[in-house]
Amino acid sequence: MTRQVKRAFKYRFYPTDEQTAELSRTFGCVRLVYNKALEERTQAWYGEQRRISYVQSSAALTEWKKTEELAFLSEVSSVPLQQALRHLQTAFGSFFAKRSKYPRFKSRKKSRASAEFTRSGFKWREGRLTLAKMAEPLDIRWSRPLPEGAEPTTVTVSRDAAGRWFVSLLCEDDITAAPATDAAVGLDAGITSLVTLSTGEKIANPKHGRRDRVRLAKAQRELSRKAKGSANREKARRRVAKVHARIADRRRDFLHKLSTRLVRENQTVVIEDLTVRNMVRNHTLARAISDAAWRDLRMMLEYKCAWYGRELVVVDRWFPSSKLCGACGTVCGTLPLNVREWTCGCGAVHDRDVNAAKNILAAGLAVSACGDGVRPQRESSRTGQSSMKQKASPARVGIPRR
Template sequence: MNEPLDIRWSRPLPKDAPPSSVTISKDCANRYFISILVEDEIEHVPANEQAIGADLGLKSFVVLSTGEVVGNPRFFHKDEKKLGKAQRCHARKKKGSKNRDKARLKVARMHARIADRRRDFLQKLSTRLIRENQVVCVESLAVKNMVKHPTLSKAISDVGWSEFVSQLEYKANWYGRNLVKIDKWYPSSKRCFDCGHLLDSLALDVRQWDCPECGVHHDRDINAAKNIVAVGLTVLNACGESVRPGRALSRSGKTQRSRKP
């Protein structure tokens, strides 16, 4: 019998049983998964007074306002050469042949390995941040627009910012935490956290700078994370009102001084 395999199967339970279901699925890498749907109530973790700001980036995946730096694993970048070789091998195979199907399976498994490693990294990091802190503040990044960058699109797609923020959001609801998203146009990198001075511009390759007003030396990412948590707490205390960056320049073209957030 050469009947096609039904890759999804759901078994309904008796009427008197609690609502749940079992689903068996198979992905493109020929891996089988069993999903069990049940109702469960997740208890909130004990509240604390910890609040952090998280500055997402490419050189470092995230820099926290506490000074902790989490490196960017670059999962796709590490396997890019092997994946390209497997894809070229797949393209050379005859269409409809068994060798082409084997090559396709090899490519699919490499993609699955990259995705699984990235998902595992994001799950562990997001769970730790949510459990350790009552308030987590992040920027609202427009990733769909950022991936259009001519040179950084591949790196932005590899880092997984959207998935990380999504995990923070639903885990904050699970455990009774607060996730605050500040405005994406807020100049967190250009604003001095100590005196509130705002620079005219700050190039992307400048990782450290000295404030011309108070002379404090800043690490670009740590300074941004401190500004993010300060503004995030302001938004939280203001019942969710959005914070806009305001005008950075005066009519005369000189830098305006702004108060510390």
């Protein structure tokens, strides 16, 4: 079975001096248009209780270009400016649907420098990409080929904090579903072991951030000694950004390889619904949790399972996977994090992570087969008692007895 999906292919490129200047101006104009449109929408709502649509913002952009103060907006391509207004409209749509918070202003120093070009804003000919307002094509390093016969529908140019330039080409791609298999796996995320599989295999956490911590600390100390606004401070800031980029690249590469392996080998993948945002509030474990990047792994599993015809089951966050005995179904009262192996009253000895992964798999298969929930002993909504303070009792919902 083959399905057609929209897939982005990201490459690094090296712009000329003229292209660098043009793209930098475009980034600034995109940020200005986004912020100005957001400001007008905010003032119209809080001052007059009036909503401004995308069409009205687009008409306002035309008027801005006619003013002497903002006449420079006409010097760059109009396509990225219109796309900025569309992105703002999408942000407000997510806000009103309660999927995200109120849109925020873009910062020159902190926000991602990028510009999006639709089909009318670039020229694609014989494998060479030329953006609007540019005479020469981009010098792209084609690290992997595009799908045969594919043409980009959207091009996004970006520059990261380390000064590297990237271009992302959105294309239609045909993906063949992976061969069907009966294998299923449950995943228990951790810090010492990044992932523990229900098969008993433990995948060690590479701890990319910790490996480069000394180099990062040295670069940050040098940055702190530089005078603000000086050229030397900018150079030091760039060195810090390069260390962060190295860590992020290595982490992303590892997670891609891991997620691809899990999806190819298993028909069903079961994971926990972890609230990383709340977990990083623990200042003792915040750095280690952020370095593990559990949310990125879940995101990769989600779209790769959809691509290759696999099933991804997410178990509720309150399911006591670690404290549940896989042999008799009894929930242990308390189980501190430093206890890595525990013995149940029935005599079964459990490795904490392996037992959790097996319980997650069993719960996920039950949900997949029967559609049952996996929220045993959650009574906080009715009794006010925390679900984490449970008495030792068998878990009956969503877990088949062995």
